[in-house]
Amino acid sequence: MMYLSLFLFVITVYSLISTNATYVVNRYDDIECNLKPELIKEIASYKNVTRTIMDEIISNGYGRTMYKQYSDFIDTFGARPSGSITLEKSIDHMINLTIENGLNDVTTEEVEVPHWVRGLESVVMLSPRQKNIAVIGLGTSVSTPPDGITAEIIVISSFKELENTDDKYIKGKIVLFDAHYVTYGDTVIYRSQGASKASKKGAVASLIRSITPFSIYSPHTGAQFYEANVTKIPTAAITLEDADLLRRLQDDGEKIIINIKMFSTYDQKKSRNTIVDLKGKEQPEKLVIVSGHIDSWDVGQGAMDDGGGMIISWFTPVILNLLQLKPRRTIRAILWTSEEPGLIGAAAYLNKHIHELSNINFIMESDEGTFSPRGLDVAGSKIARCIVGEVLKLFSPIDEMTNSGGPGSDITLFVNKGIPGASLLNKNERYFWFHHSEGDTMNVQNMADVVDCAAFWAAVSYVIADISVDIPR
Amino acid sequence: MMYLSLFLFVITVYSLISTNATYVVNRYDDIECNLKPELIKEIASYKNVTRTIMDEIISNGYGRTMYKQYSDFIDTFGARPSGSITLEKSIDHMINLTIENGLNDVTTEEVEVPHWVRGLESVVMLSPRQKNIAVIGLGTSVSTPPDGITAEIIVISSFKELENTDDKYIKGKIVLFDAHYVTYGDTVIYRSQGASKASKKGAVASLIRSITPFSIYSPHTGAQFYEANVTKIPTAAITLEDADLLRRLQDDGEKIIINIKMFSTYDQKKSRNTIVDLKGKEQPEKLVIVSGHIDSWDVGQGAMDDGGGMIISWFTPVILNLLQLKPRRTIRAILWTSEEPGLIGAAAYLNKHIHELSNINFIMESDEGTFSPRGLDVAGSKIARCIVGEVLKLFSPIDEMTNSGGPGSDITLFVNKGIPGASLLNKNERYFWFHHSEGDTMNVQNMADVVDCAAFWAAVSYVIADISVDIPR
Numbered sequence: 001m002m003y004l005s006l007f008l009f010v011i012t013v014y015s016l017i018s019t020n021a022t023y024v025v026n027r028y029d030d031i032e033c034n035l036k037p038e039l040i041k042e043i044a045s046y047k048n049v050t051r052t053i054m055d056e057i058i059s060n061g062y063g064r065t066m067y068k069q070y071s072d073f074i075d076t077f078g079a080r081p082s083g084s085i086t087l088e089k090s091i092d093h094m095i096n097l098t099i100e101n102g103l104n105d106v107t108t109e110e111v112e113v114p115h116w117v118r119g120l121e122s123v124v125m126l127s128p129r130q131k132n133i134a135v136i137g138l139g140t141s142v143s144t145p146p147d148g149i150t151a152e153i154i155v156i157s158s159f160k161e162l163e164n165t166d167d168k169y170i171k172g173k174i175v176l177f178d179a180h181y182v183t184y185g186d187t188v189i190y191r192s193q194g195a196s197k198a199s200k201k202g203a204v205a206s207l208i209r210s211i212t213p214f215s216i217y218s219p220h221t222g223a224q225f226y227e228a229n230v231t232k233i234p235t236a237a238i239t240l241e242d243a244d245l246l247r248r249l250q251d252d253g254e255k256i257i258i259n260i261k262m263f264s265t266y267d268q269k270k271s272r273n274t275i276v277d278l279k280g281k282e283q284p285e286k287l288v289i290v291s292g293h294i295d296s297w298d299v300g301q302g303a304m305d306d307g308g309g310m311i312i313s314w315f316t317p318v319i320l321n322l323l324q325l326k327p328r329r330t331i332r333a334i335l336w337t338s339e340e341p342g343l344i345g346a347a348a349y350l351n352k353h354i355h356e357l358s359n360i361n362f363i364m365e366s367d368e369g370t371f372s373p374r375g376l377d378v379a380g381s382k383i384a385r386c387i388v389g390e391v392l393k394l395f396s397p398i399d400e401m402t403n404s405g406g407p408g409s410d411i412t413l414f415v416n417k418g419i420p421g422a423s424l425l426n427k428n429e430r431y432f433w434f435h436h437s438e439g440d441t442m443n444v445q446n447m448a449d450v451v452d453c454a455a456f457w458a459a460v461s462y463v464i465a466d467i468s469v470d471i472p473r
Numbered sequence: 474m475m476y477l478s479l480f481l482f483v484i485t486v487y488s489l490i491s492t493n494a495t496y497v498v499n500r501y502d503d504i505e506c507n508l509k510p511e512l513i514k515e516i517a518s519y520k521n522v523t524r525t526i527m528d529e530i531i532s533n534g535y536g537r538t539m540y541k542q543y544s545d546f547i548d549t550f551g552a553r554p555s556g557s558i559t560l561e562k563s564i565d566h567m568i569n570l571t572i573e574n575g576l577n578d579v580t581t582e583e584v585e586v587p588h589w590v591r592g593l594e595s596v597v598m599l600s601p602r603q604k605n606i607a608v609i610g611l612g613t614s615v616s617t618p619p620d621g622i623t624a625e626i627i628v629i630s631s632f633k634e635l636e637n638t639d640d641k642y643i644k645g646k647i648v649l650f651d652a653h654y655v656t657y658g659d660t661v662i663y664r665s666q667g668a669s670k671a672s673k674k675g676a677v678a679s680l681i682r683s684i685t686p687f688s689i690y691s692p693h694t695g696a697q698f699y700e701a702n703v704t705k706i707p708t709a710a711i712t713l714e715d716a717d718l719l720r721r722l723q724d725d726g727e728k729i730i731i732n733i734k735m736f737s738t739y740d741q742k743k744s745r746n747t748i749v750d751l752k753g754k755e756q757p758e759k760l761v762i763v764s765g766h767i768d769s770w771d772v773g774q775g776a777m778d779d780g781g782g783m784i785i786s787w788f789t790p791v792i793l794n795l796l797q798l799k800p801r802r803t804i805r806a807i808l809w810t811s812e813e814p815g816l817i818g819a820a821a822y823l824n825k826h827i828h829e830l831s832n833i834n835f836i837m838e839s840d841e842g843t844f845s846p847r848g849l850d851v852a853g854s855k856i857a858r859c860i861v862g863e864v865l866k867l868f869s870p871i872d873e874m875t876n877s878g879g880p881g882s883d884i885t886l887f888v889n890k891g892i893p894g895a896s897l898l899n900k901n902e903r904y905f906w907f908h909h910s911e912g913d914t915m916n917v918q919n920m921a922d923v924v925d926c927a928a929f930w931a932a933v934s935y936v937i938a939d940i941s942v943d944i945p946r
Contacts, residue, residue, distance in 0.1 A: 216911070
């Protein structure tokens with residue numbers, strides 16, 4: 001039944017939107033499309049309304065107000081780690097702010113979330129000389145004994161090198177994974193999997209070179225995951241500077257001894273996904289979701305990751321409501337909770353709504369910065385990407401379209417289920433300089449850029465939620 | 474007598490080196506020169522020897538060896554604060570290294586230096602919310618009482634604003650000088666003088682926005698000086714990020730209360746200026762001095778400030794000796810001690826040698842980075858700059874010449890006495906990102922750039938020390 005109706009649906013969609021004539025939809029991404037001239041014309045007809053939305057936000061003060069709400073939110077709450085009281089207070093604040101801004105359709109869904117609390121952490125090099133080493137534990141790391149662990153360091157470049165190293169050289173030592181940053185995706189595996197891999201070879205603790213291309217002696221945290229049936233060893237990140245120092249000392253034949261102390265507690269707490277709806281005027285059951293996560297790491301202020309993405313997504317239904325622009329379908333902003341420990345809020349939402357996924361027409365997330373906007377990274381069928389590409393033409397020069405295959409963080413869970421989705425492309429070249437570090441503060445943000453992102457995000461969502469055709473699977 | 478001989482000297486020099494024909498000496502700095510064609514020809518004749526020096530350093534391995542000596546020095550000693558045992562050990566190391574490299578003419582001159590030792594430091598914002606604020610005390614700051622000082626913050630933009638603020642708004646408060654970075658010279662006055670100025674208005678402590686244009690939540694230390702007859706109040710730097718946060722909170726009408734704790738000790742110790750001579754073959758009493766300082770702040774590793782400048786200056790007589798290139802005059806490398814607390818080593822040298830200053834033909838310092846070399850910032854008479862400009866032509870494209878009026882740090886004491894001198898121009902646009910912070914490590918250095926600096930520094934010193942004419946006052 002399900003497959004037959006899906007088949008009929010696909011046939012219907014194609015007859016409504018496609019023709020035989022092909023053309024290149026987007027100057028950044030050579031896909032050949034064959035959308036019907038009527039649909040192309042319909043999409044082009046949104047030029048005036050998108051201009052209105054963007055003008056109201058950028059020039060008429062709405063964007064400035066939103067930025068002040070954002071800045072006040074960050075200054076008031078600061079870091080909002082999963083399971084913390086501060087996170088829950090910040091969620092209450094956003095609920096109240098929604099209602100104050102005239103949108104009453106705000107609900108929450110409870111989620112059980114990890115609550116890992118960092119205690120004192122220190123690393124001291126004892127030999128060949130005494131030196132303090134800046135350190136930051138990785139989320140879910142176990143503690144050391146009270147006196148810490150004192151052991152020799154072995155510096156390893158890659159999992160391959162670890163594999164090729166005899167266990168006897170690893171046993172009883174602290175492994176430092178000194179993998180240089182290539183891309184976040186390539187390098188983050190040392191953070192997420194390093195401890196387990198080192199433990200299997202007999203290491204007593206593991207460290208990583210922080211996952212960043214640039215440092216002013218800044219350690220970067222993030223989630224890590226112990227494999228089942230592996231001895232859980234303490235694991236932390238150090239700076240690029242100290243990783244290079246330890247590498248040079250090892251290359252010079254020095255025996256490097258360090259003491260590492262790490263303390264933390266770990267339990268579960270209740271949190272909430274926050275859902276803000278601007279109900280569609282014709283097909284309210286159909287959803288265009290815009291999202292960001294409201295939790296952050298416990299260092300820095302969570303301004304960039306993901307205060308910016310959270311605020312522009314929250315702002316989308318709020319501003320459209322203020323402008324009395326009700327689209328055909330419902331625009332739903334979701335402020336995911338507990339993204340940082342591993343998409344916990346998003347997984348709970350997926351699970352709860354697993355039988356209504358066909359209602360999600362399109363899903364968007366901004367979680368890679370709200371610097372100057374460039375366009376969208378779009379996942380979905382060719383026809384879905386053709387339609388979104390056509391929509392992007394309304395926003396030139398914010399009209400880049402890429403196809404990384406995995407847009408967003410939370411929304412990957414939905415995209416992997418075949419739901420078309422997109423993340424915000426923006427000039428985020430320095431994103432990982434600040435990511436998961438004390439450097440994630442309001443200072444990395446620029447009002448004009450965040451306002452531009454918000455304007456683009458609201459306008460593009462509006463068009464997708466209002467056009468006559470669904471975004472096909 | 475002294476004046477008469479100086480007059481005769483000037484006349485003689487001019488007749489040897491100047492003519493009536495004028496030309497522009499340097500494409501970066503429009504000074505019209507009228508050097509005699511014989512001198513121009515003589516300087517041009519050094520092309521082969523400068524090429525040899527640079528080739529030996531850059532291509533034949535000498536530079537690579539020096540870089541390893543440099544890197545090992547930094548990795549072995551790390552930070553070398555004034556008055557510390559580590560600094561003295563690092564001086565011993567450089568003495569031994571000089572002798573190991575074949576140059577025995579190395580001496581030291583004792584200097585009494587400040588020994589300010591940082592203890593625990595913390596700043597916590599208590600209201601409007603609890604937040605740790607990264608802090609670094611300024612050199613020579615007094616301690617707080619054991620429980621710290623708890624007081625309201627007032628954020629002030631400038632000395633002018635402080636002056637225009639009624640004392641009653643300052644009394645009993647902690648002043649934060651939130652002066653945005655313009656240039657180091659413009660902005661550093663808030664660090665060096667802020668505490669005294671705030672104290673005079675009744676403040677109980679003072680903070681500064683760190684003197685840097687860019688931050689990843691990095692506080693920057695540096696020297697400060699209490700005026701006589703002013704109550705000494707504790708003083709420290711915070712990050713750009715927190716300065717902006719406190720500014721926003723004040724602008725929103727929040728009452729900001731912080732607790733600041735700072736502990737330190739302060740006494741005097743013995744240290745040494747280190748002097749490495751390559752004696753001149755014809756006029757050994759005449760000196761071309763090349764220099765950098767060997768001490769550093771107590772944070773970071775003192776790799777950039779001023780490990781790089783120290784090593785290339787030390788290397789100049791060492792490499793010329795190894796290459797058996799003895800110039801006419803003596804090349805003297807000086808590794809200044811205790812620069813950071815206020816040019817203490819340089820002042821002691823000036824004082825000790827005050828009656829022999831006429832022997833200093835030219836004085837150079839590298840203390841603003843050893844990134845890719847660009848040329849020289851030259852202070853001195855027009856004729857002095859004409860000659861140095863002519864010498865720089867040998868090194869095109871490393872041939873920029875500027876005239877800031879105050880080249881170097883230590884050597885300003887000598888330049889102010891009328892001695893011509895120069896500092897190394899280099900691509901140091903990011904210098905203040907790392908300066909006096911934990912970010913001053915080997916990671917900001919690049920081997921090829923440091924080697925290029927060393928090659929240029931040695932070759933340009935050689936020419937100045939060997940040409941037939943002195944650099945005139």
